[in-house]
Amino acid sequence: MTARRLVVAAAIVDDLDRPGRLLAARRSRPEHLVGRWEFPGGKVDPGETPVQALHRELREELGVRVELGDELPGPDDDGGWIITDRHVLRLWLAVVVDGEPRPLVEHDDLRWLGRDHLHSVDWLDGDVRIVEALERVLVDPVDATR
Secondary structure (H helix, E strand, C coil): CCCCEEEEEEEEECCCCCCCEEEEEEECCCHHHCCCEECCEEECCCCCCHHHHHHHHHHHHHCCEEEEEEECCCCECCCEEECCCCEEEEEEEEEEEECCCCCCCCEEEEEEEEHHHHHHCCECHHHHHHHHHHHCCCCCHHHHCC
């Protein structure tokens, strides 16, 4: 079997210290992924570090600059998340520090989701385990106001 390709993504939240909402992005292509929701990000190009790739992808896909928080380590492949038979994902928490997120490439809609609404969208199959892990990171809406 060929080694999985590394991809990177951000769990963009409203606050790194007390995250209450998460930004989800709806795919507009390719056809077999249209309408499914994911974390924004993409492939690491040759010569890029994962962090460099993530910053580039977020500028290209959403038109934003972010501050990265902690990486959310996964249970697979040395701390990654196997999301397909060909891809392993590394994911960081992030907050927007410049720009307003908008769907520029690959997506046609964005939605902020609180913990109680994380499963209200049709996540890509590979992202479901990550969403479940993030449920433990997001604060309850009642707690977010304290």
